[in-house]
Amino acid sequence: FVTGATYCEVGPGDRVAQVANPSFDPVTFEVWNTLAAGATVVMMPAVAETPLEQWIASLAAHRITVVFLTTALVDMVHRAAPGAFATLRVLLFGGETADPEMARGLCTVRPPERVLHVYGPTEATTFASFFPCTAENLAGLDRIPIGFPLQDTTLRVVGPDLDAVPDGESGELCIGGPRIATAYLGQPGLTAERFVVMPDGERVYRSGDLVRRRGDGALEFLGRKDRQVKLRGFRIELEEVERAVVATGFVTAAVVEKAGEGMAAALIGFVVPKSPTDTRADALPRLLSRALADTLPGYMVPRRWHVADSLPVTRNGKVDRPALLARLSDNARAAAGS
The missing domain is CATH 2.30.38.10 (Luciferase; Domain 3)
Structure with a gap:
């Protein structure tokens, strides 16, 4: 993984941010790729543990040239401050389905020198493939490819x-x-x-x-093969629904889960609105349901929607799906109590 890496060449002059939890496999890239190249590892706090403006300012203050963040964190930073990564030589992101419009924004609004969408399960040692993102090769795409194999893969x-x-x-x-x-x-x-x-x-x-x-x-x-669910006899790939939700253009992030069993089972959508004017309690769910009715069969359209300013993330920076489902339970208990 470290030797002869050409997808993201790191050299002695680079300063690579060490942001990942030590138990999260991207730390392999942050530490060993960096030290093997004679570059500098710069220890930085996690994005979610620092005021966002302060964390963004620290990129320039510490002269960071290379950073990897999960897709959810890149989306969070980019929405809060478009152009926040302008001082970087290379920005790598991955780990979850990415909004192509967000990626196009990364490549057009004060972009880093290079933007890479990377993919790889832990079993393959951090990254297995990469896709160079530019405004040109993202034009017209409704999903960002995971791309091409790394060296010796x-x-x-x-x-x-x-x-x-x-x-x-x-x-x-x-x-x-x-x-x-x-x-x-x-x-x-x-x-x-x-x-x-x-x-x-x-x-x-x-x-x-x-x-x-x-x-x-x-x-x-x-x-994912293992994120297929059955709802009243229909097989549903949850990622397919999530991509369709993001493709409506109304949200920057979406997570869809199945809640309940039997006839009480339903798809629940958790979304982050793209425009603040879409945060009204009834406006965004109505817009999403109408838009999805044109692209998905009825059984794949979430029955309920939860709109939030952001989605919870784990210590590794990925969307915390169990926490989202726990919110459903908390809301149900609150409703029962009232």
């Missing part, structure tokens, strides 16, 4: 029997190369399920991510 799109899937068709992403983990500690069954040997002898990791390969070779992320 293979990315295969396969069917259920590990057979190759033609370009343009969806399949599971299998990742190969020397950075693939050895095993899950103490879990031989799970290890055998997820780490497999291909017919040509290469050992790969079955990511559980659904992707398809574009004509230019870049991969597009379509969703």
Whole structure:
């Protein structure tokens, strides 16, 4: 992962922000890529633990040239202060579905020298692919590709029997190369399920991510096999609904979850409005439901909406989905008490 990295070259003159929780795998990039290149690691507080204006100012104050943030945190900073990353040489972001309009904003409003959308599960050592974002190559896209393989990495799109899937068709992403983990500690069954040997002898990791390969070779992320839910007999990919919600243009971030069971089950949408005028209690849900009715079947349109200024994030900077569902329980108890 460190040796011969060409997707994001770090040199002795760089100052790389160490922002990630030490238990979060991007710390591998922040520390080891930096030290191996003779560059400087600059310890910085987490974005969520510091007043945002102060954190943004610290990028310039500490002369930071390279930083990785999760998609949720980049969106938070960019919405609060467009152009906040202008002093950077390279901004890397990833970990969650990204709003193409947000990314286009990063590339047009006082942009860093380079913006990279990166992807990779922990089992493949931090990043496995990258996509250089520019205003030109993001034009007209409704999703940001996860892109092309890093050095010494293979990315295969396969069917259920590990057979190759033609370009343009969806399949599971299998990742190969020397950075693939050895095993899950103490879990031989799970290890055998997820780490497999291909017919040509290469050992790969079955990511559980659904992707398809574009004509230019870049991969597009379509969703997770294990985030498929059933609602009154219909199978629903939650990521597909989330992408459709963001594509309406009314929100900058969206999370959709299934709550309840049986006939009481419903899809719940948690959203951050793009315009402050859309924060009225009834306006945004009505706009979203009407827009989605044109693009999704009725059973895929969330029944309830929760509008917030921001979505809760974990210590690793990813959207805290359990916390969102806990809000539902808290609201239900409050309603029952009243």
